[in-house]
Amino acid sequence: MFIFVALKFVFKMRHTVFLLFVLLVNLTIAQNQKEVIFSIDNEPVYKDEFVRIYNKNIDLVKDESQKDVDEYLQLFIDYKLKVLQAEELNLDEKNSFKREFDGYRKQLAKNYLTDTNASEALVKEAYDRLLKEVKAKHILVLVDEAASPDDTLNAYNKIVSFRDEALKVGFDAEMKAVHDGRSIYGEDLGYFSVFRMVYPFESAAYNTPVGEISEPIRTKFGYHIIKVEDIRENRGELEVAHVMVASSGSDTPDAKKHAEQKIKEVYEKLKNDELPFEELAATYSDDKASAVNGGRLSRFGSGNLSSSTFEEAAFGLKEPGDFTQPFKSEFGWHIIKLLKKYPVGSYEEEKGNLEMQIKQDSRSKYITEKYVDELKNQYSFKENKEGWDVVEAMVNDSLMMRRWSFDKEDPKVKQELFSINNDKSVKVVEFLSLLEIRQKRAAIKNVDRFVNAGYTSFVQQQILDYKEEHLAEENPEYAGTIKEYRDGLLLFDLMQFKIWDKAKTDTLGLETFYENHKDNYMWKNRAEAVIAKCNSKKIAETVQNLFKANKDVANIKETVNTTDRINAVITSKTIEVGDVAVPESYTLAEGVSKVIETRPGEFYVIKAGVVKSPELKTLEDAKGKVISDYQQYLEQEWLDGLREGHVIEVNKKVLKKVKKEVK
Template identity: 30%
Template structure:
């Protein structure tokens, strides 16, 4: 992905998108002024102002440009537009590679501007606000019979209303749940769900609970499981998350003796933990029966309210200080002793935003958002459906299997419906032929069932068509989006041109590199150099022994290795070293040495250095192999200069001085 280059390539001036930038749409009816014309293309003055405004607020006098900076930016802008113009002239914008890359970028660029994004942001905010509290509720679930008729559904609803009335009249919801609820867990918990928070229940259930006050009973709430009657018992601030360790002694419900044995064992373990010399980890490893955690001291991951069974969770959240150990508690798994390791409050919105978005994408509210988006799009983009045609097409589809698309098409053609309009938006009409081609293209994920072939494909066709209408509306009427899309489009073209004409050419043209090196030999010269070992002393107590060692060993290529063997194996941080051939003037330590002394100590920036010197090498030309990287870089710059020169000769550039002065009055310091 070439996104990392766009910050540099999109004009080479600034980066972030400025919401304050303005460009006048071509069809707005306003007079559209141009800053310049390159070849046959007019470049709007507002496009240049948009670029300049990215990293500066020109309402602030201190952020305005000098005349020199303005002219430099204008020159860069001209060069940029010349390169984009040349890329288009070479047909780079028509290539399949460009189309794919640009469409990928555009999909990402438009997301913040879409109706769906604003709705999803609202759901994320709502979920985070709900996370501030935990709620305690009980419920009764009434399921629908299999293959339920409309009458069956009404009967279930009426029963739910009767139970609601009983609870409101004072009957105990938990006793009623034991008698009536069809939630399998009601046999054990009597419908008591304990404490939970947002994103832990199905969305309609959560929505209903958070609308209740403690003591209130809901109307029947419809979910995919059936009708629920919910009573809210309590709501309180979310305590955040805890990290605990535990020791488990299991029980076997089928063996009465195991209960008594487990109770005695957990009591003995708890007594052992009270001893001052006891080790939690050792006791856990020796006695815990949770095979998945005992070797790590019983440690469990961080968790919040609603993540564990209530008995365990309630005790975990009752512990206050890290290291505090609970008394033994009973759960369906057996007996536990819990130790608090750490606790932390609920994270900030910024910390939780991405995880909330991911959860909502997997949640049923994601489908709800899509339904709301489609309803808003249909209203905003003047969606009109031709029901008589769509019903006829549906009837034809329902007589065939999904694989019989050609037969379906032939039947539709026979009934002269291919060119008929299914629906229209302000973006245009969609015909039956368009719909069939959409299915044949198979570019979207649709999983139709036999005898339900038409409905899912038609719904997806509507969805894609409405999204196209929304994108077309953005491109026509949203100035910020127009500028951003153009910026990325031109940035990709610029990258492709530079990559072909400059960067890769310079990298691959070995002959050109050598010719450039030979023609510019004076640029590639060594200053006076010296072979040296430079030692920075980190621990001063090694100073004397280090100096004594160096005094007996003249400079050689293996001197560094000898020092490592002698000193650093025992004390690796005593000193650091660099050895090689260095230019004297460019080295912070060697620039200060006395070349007449083979061994010397220096104080540089309050640090002690020992320097062992070898042979001095006079200044002279570099070999190509010694400076190839710099040659390639310079060669690239030369190719770019040549490219700009050629483009300026090829394309006529005309500057509108009035518009240039107008922009200068906005961005240049007085």
């Protein structure tokens, strides 16, 4: 069955006295441009829709007759008639249809509810940063995102004073002087690349020149200043294996000496090829998690590991197979073997992974914010100060105890909070109701911050919802795709209701159809057979001999197959002349066939019983084919009836133009 998808452009007109004349003129022009190829009960179907669907689906058509425009037109008319009947039967009002269609619509809309330019810019920015690695130190003054204004200002003033002092005495000296490990941290971060730090910190690090100290920056952790010490080319990622002998500063001198001696012994065995690296790791490494895998570690890049000493030694290896001399890190002694290098790929190679990481990263919110700002301008977003004053007057500190509520019947909450495009008014009560719900699952430390953050999120969602509601009017591509899915879903439900279920459950109708078409359900010459499909000629010859010796199938399988390898797949079934289960070159005959090679590595042997003459199949034997034929019969009968009940007019002049266009 050929499945059509249909597209229909939806236009919304606002009728006002002032614009009436202009709209009538525009409507006349639009109708002149959109030529009608056919109509059903005077409802037009336009040429551009038909041509688009034809061009879209023609490469999928296997039946050459359906590529003929006249034939295709008849199928398309049938499709339109089916959709029309589905609507007449109110199948689009079923809850199951609404749920499935709404779910798809929302999923599809997500692809259109984003700023593709901003997304592309972030991907390009991430790739440019991926090419580099920044070496930096920072000083952090911890302050919670929900901290009071006084605490936030105090933290900011501290970081400013630290920066002023660092410019005088040097960053290292200031970092050492202020670090207390509780509310102030001074840390050497080493080298890192994109996505290793939170986005605001990453941006400040990449935008600060080497040797300089950044201005104070705010992250979710608090206020930072950053000293950028170096920027180098990204070294990519490595896959390595290692042998580790654990040793720490708290070990006794004898324990330290023993660890060093042990790693040297391993190194000598490695140099002398006494054992493969993997076996040495499995035998001697104290890193048991990697030892069971031959010492193999997960792929890593700069800044991924907690030991810079280990990283530098690993990146010092040049070629896969090279290994280091024994060296000591914070965790003990190591020997590293390089397994594989992963250099940074081209933009096209890295793009998909970067897009995925951006979606999971905090920077994705910047795409939404920028997009919503654009929509605010597009939709004439207007805030009402009086409405916000009501919000501020009604919220209080009981939010922090999750006990806040408000009177939903208070006339003040019926005021407008903001409007979108002059046709959607959002009331104060809608926002306050959201706050009332959100307080129950939030740890609120600062009421103003909670309310403001909630308002920003609420506005974004209202704007995006409005965009989604009007997407079909604004975007013909989306309108067409969603119309295709809607009509396809309706058609599926209609076929289920009118044809498929009936063909399966209408026992009397099925029996009658079978009785009236018995000649179509005849057995050809047939026989009970055992078919062996083998992976070598030798196995096939073995099976052939076992067939001739009248061994049963279980015995044959046990003889030629092992627990590790299946050399022959053996099945028993009734086969007919021309059966697809056997090779084309096989001639049905009683007895054991010769070995038939169908392609390299595929050999057949067939053992057939007595060949029976052609005879009528029972309904049970032919049931699958009878149901399929009955479905086609019911569909054609139904379509004939549909056409009789509607007036269909084809515009031959337009059809002639279509034939020229599609050729």
